[in-house]
Amino acid sequence: MKRHASIAVFALLVAASLFAQAPKGWMVRADRSKSASDPDAAGAIKFMAMGSPLHAVNPQAAVFWNAANTATGAYTVKGTFKLMKPSGHTNYYGLVFGASDLEGSKQAYLYFLVAQDGTWLIKRRDGDVDTKDVAPKTPSDAVKKPGADGTSVNALEVRVGAGKIDYVVNGTVVHSTPKTGLTAKTDGICGIRVNHLLEVQIDGFAISK
Helix, strand or coil: CHHHHHHHHHHHHHHHHHCCCCCCCEEEEEECCCCCCCCCCCCCCEEEECCCCEEEEECCEEEEEEEEEEECCCEEEEEEEEECCCCCCCCEEEEEEEEECCCCCCCEEEEEEEECCCEEEEEEEECCCEEEEEEEEEECCCCCCCCCCCCEEEEEEEEECCCEEEEEECCEEEEEEECCHHHCCCCEEEEEEECCCEEEEEEEEEEEC
């Protein structure tokens, strides 16, 4: 028992050292690459508050959430995402919603993300390896690409209604889905996903009815 307790304490200390700067109440779950052709970078994930905005530095992909940000019924979750610099290849970032068991093996959530190449996508995740396309990556003029300074700013919203969900980039509805099938479950935690090799600032993350 003492050995198991020591292992548990060590694991907690490692987690604390990796995510010590996370704002109060926020949790971090890494999603490490299993692809030899697309490896993670070295170093620890950093998630911090820099004044009002949140700031994520992601050698590995991760989901960030605060259990207080739970929504049911009809709601809108939104956030403005500033990509600080492009990665060497296309990686996505954006909103998580309808999430549950984010600390466990049965994690489940929907996510609506954009990328530096001007595309967006929507996926559902169930468990550690099962992801399904709700809508594949799709180009849209609504998604801002990095400018000459290497940055881009995209305001994302997911508007959950009684019978459908609208996905919005910079005020433009880029897609809608019915609340059936893969997008039937929208009650749950809302949060943020940032894929690996990215540095992103998030401002105005909020849920409204």
